[in-house]
């Protein structure tokens with residue numbers, strides 16, 4: 001419990017006052033319930049003896065009352081108990097909802113504020129699982145904590161009340177509880193172990209399902225092979241077994257508690273009967289109090305068991321928050337004017353310490369200029385793009401904007417001026433307009449249409465029945481691959497960027513679409529810096545200079561004619577392209 005509380009306490013934040021109110025309410029509810037139980041027992045005994053006056057109160061604090069008054073007090077106590085229990089149910093629900101909302105906000109802002117290297121290393125689907133499963137379980141754990149605390153307070157109140165009624169009976173109760181706790185500990189530990197296995201498996205299973213959705217098209221094309229199916233069924237089994245054990249233990253432990261507690265109650269009554277000290281009314285009150293206290297002990301145990309089940313999810317949330325917060329993206333402090341030059345100054349870069357994938361890269365591009373980056377697979381082209389986009393930071397040297405180290409510049413104005421079109425651009429679920437605007441509320445409809453015209457996709461959009469209100473999705477069937485790429489190009493152009501970085505923008509396009517995209521880029525070029533990663537020479541027709549990257553270094557840089565003289569790699573690619581064109 002203490003360990004779980006240690007993990008939970010950072011999430012509670014402003015809930016300390018609510019916890020204090022909860023404990024105070026539980027004490028009052030416990031006293032009301034104990035007084036009510038003692039009164040019920042006393043009324044029952046008085047009725048059986050035919051007495052007209054009834055002793056009202058708890059232990060030594062008792063006075064005589066007439067039958068109607070005693071019934072009235074009992075009814076009042078019952079109503080008060082009902083009200084208090086409603087309040088006791090409402091407080092944890094409110095705390096849990098607050099924790100749910102707070103954790104989601106904290107996770108979202110720390111994730112979005114963390115560096116790209118942390119985000120890029122996350123397995124697909126992990127963040128979704130954290131947000132949906134782990135956060136919900138953690139919020140549920142708050143209810144378990146509250147239920148455990150309430151039950152503990154009520155249990156203590158019942159025990160004290162039982163002591164006031166009969167010392168022998170209450171003493172038997174305390175001994176019983178300790179014995180029970182020790183006897184059932186191995187089962188509780190087993191439950192905790194299984195819960196940990198289950199939570200790990202659940203996260204992995206959810207991530208695997210996420211992957212299936214993400215790669216649905218490939219799976220459809222390749223067919224779900226036997227080993228693919230077997231892998232999935234194995235995962236289903238891996239979740240089934242711990243699920244069964246956890247559910248069994250979670251149900252068995254409280255049930256065992258109950259049976260053992262009833263047995264102990266019989267023994268406690270035997271002890272009272274042997275000591276021969278109790279009056280009928282006191283004996284009846286002790287029995288009622290003992291039964292209720294065992295119920296609360298069982299509730300405490302159930303709350304602990306549920307908390308054990310959920311503790312691993314809380315650990316995951318806490319670990320993720322720590323990871324994201326300890327790796328924030330670095331921001332600069334300086335403002336940025338309209339970008340006129342961008343480049344790298346002796347940049348080296350490594351994903352893993354000591355394993356440089358870029359070495360000593362130096363170049364500069366000016367506004368109105370387009371530079372192409374070519375090189376064999378794995379040479380470092382995408383890594384250069386990631387550094388230019390400030391997704392990662394150089395291990396040596398600097399990315400320079402207008403001569404300044406880009407790290408000194410604030411990210412907000414930087415992002416407004418630098419746009420990116422990845423090789424596999426994604427549409428979001430929403431209208432064509434939403435897709436081009438892409439959460440930039442300052443762009444008006446005129447900007448969106450202008451960008452669509454520039455990307456040569458406007459005419460197609462207006463030919464659709466819903467035009468700019470056509471709904472498209474991530475795997476949008478409404479648009480072709482070429483249209484999707486041009487919609488994403490419109491998205492990139494809509495903010496009128498000063499720098500446009502494109503990772504092989506035409507590789508997935510047919511000749512006509514390629515020509516349209518080339519025309520769009522040609523029209524936009526005079527006002528911006530264009531950086532184009534290219535696998536095909538046709539993409540480079542726009543480029544003033546081409547940079548050949550081989551094994552993490554710039555092996556040559558210059559015009560097409562220069563490179564045909566200087567670069568073996570470029571010559572080879574050129575020859576292959578020529579041969580292919582001759583064949584066609």
Ligand SMILES: Nc1ncnc2c1ncn2[C@@H]1O[C@H](COP(=O)(O)OP(=O)(O)OP(=O)(O)O)[C@@H](O)[C@H]1O
Nearest residue numbers: 120351352357375376377378379380381382383384
């Ligand atoms: N996230 C990463 N973690 C570790 N190493 C990486 C990571 N991404 C890329 N690399 C390595 O860095 C090197 C350069 O990769 P990069 O993706 O920049 O090459 P590329 O020229 O863009 O290749 P391609 O043309 O195949 O896309 C490769 O050796 C690659 O294995």
